[in-house]
Structures are given as structure tokens and as C-alpha cells.
Amino acid sequence: MELTAGQEADVQRIMVEMDCAKDFPCYKSGFEDLAPVKAFSGTDVIACLNQTQLDCPKSFEFGSTTTLRECPLMLCECPLRRYVSLNLAR
Numbered sequence: 001m002e003l004t005a006g007q008e009a010d011v012q013r014i015m016v017e018m019d020c021a022k023d024f025p026c027y028k029s030g031f032e033d034l035a036p037v038k039a040f041s042g043t044d045v046i047a048c049l050n051q052t053q054l055d056c057p058k059s060f061e062f063g064s065t066t067t068l069r070e071c072p073l074m075l076c077e078c079p080l081r082r083y084v085s086l087n088l089a090r
Helices: 005-016 053-056 079-087
Strands: 038-040 045-048 059-062 073-078
Touching: 005 079, 038 079, 045 079
Parallel strands: none
Antiparallel strands: 038 045, 045 073, 059 073
């Protein structure tokens, strides 16, 4: 994915201000290897819409399973993933 100069500057600023235990695989993939998320207004947390985010050190389970059909909500507090969701529509 091509980023504008402003977007690249924003992404670099965010990456400098945070730690990623996995060394930013989302950035290294050009933001192509991303699980879908849903951003909520008024909060820095986003919801991961599938379980592949379990590998992300910034994601965490919210809630508990009460039946085999229910899954806990996976939330993510990664500022880079939130930026990508809101500003790059990914």
C-alpha cells in the first residue's frame, strides 16, 4: 500500500512512540496482512473481528465464553492499528 508523505510521517511518529514485541509486522507487510477491526469513537481501543489477533501483543480478551458458540470480544490497544483503521481504511 502506498502512503502519502504525511501518512508515512504519522506512521513513523506512532512507531517511535510505541513498542511492538513483534517488530511491526503490519507495517512491514505494507498494511496488507491485517485482521479486520472496528474502531469505536471516543476510545483508543478497537475490536478485533477475528481470532488471528491473538498473536498480537497489544490485543486482549474482554468478556468470557458462556457457551461453545460465544467467543470473547478481542480488543486491541495498538495506536498504529487504530491509525491504520481510521486513516487508511484498512
